[in-house]
Amino acid sequence: MTPMEQIAFGVLLASSLLCLYRIGRGPTAPDRTVAIDILGTLIVGFCCIMALWTRQEYYMNIAIAWALISFVGTLALAKYLEGRSFDA
Numbered sequence: 339m340t341p342m343e344q345i346a347f348g349v350l351l352a353s354s355l356l357c358l359y360r361i362g363r364g365p366t367a368p369d370r371t372v373a374i375d376i377l378g379t380l381i382v383g384f385c386c387i388m389a390l391w392t393r394q395e396y397y398m399n400i401a402i403a404w405a406l407i408s409f410v411g412t413l414a415l416a417k418y419l420e421g422r423s424f425d426a
Contacts, residue, residue: 357376385398
């Protein structure tokens with residue numbers, strides 16, 4: 339692992355811990371929703387670093403799938419918190 343990859347991994351790890359703190363202690367549901375969305379983005383970053391480190395392309399496939407699922411989940415949670423139905 340190169341020094342740049344180690345730095346990126348450390349920054350992502352620190353950011354993940356801060357997101358987990360916000361998920362646990364968030365004063366409102368929208369704060370927790372944003373933290374969950376950011377955590378999903380950080381997991382995509384972890385997958386990308388793993389793809390660079392191991393030279394395995396399936397980590398990128400996992401990252402793309404995770405990003406799509408995270409996006410749809412965030413949209414569904416936002417609509418639920420807004421009180422709207424999923425039809426409109």
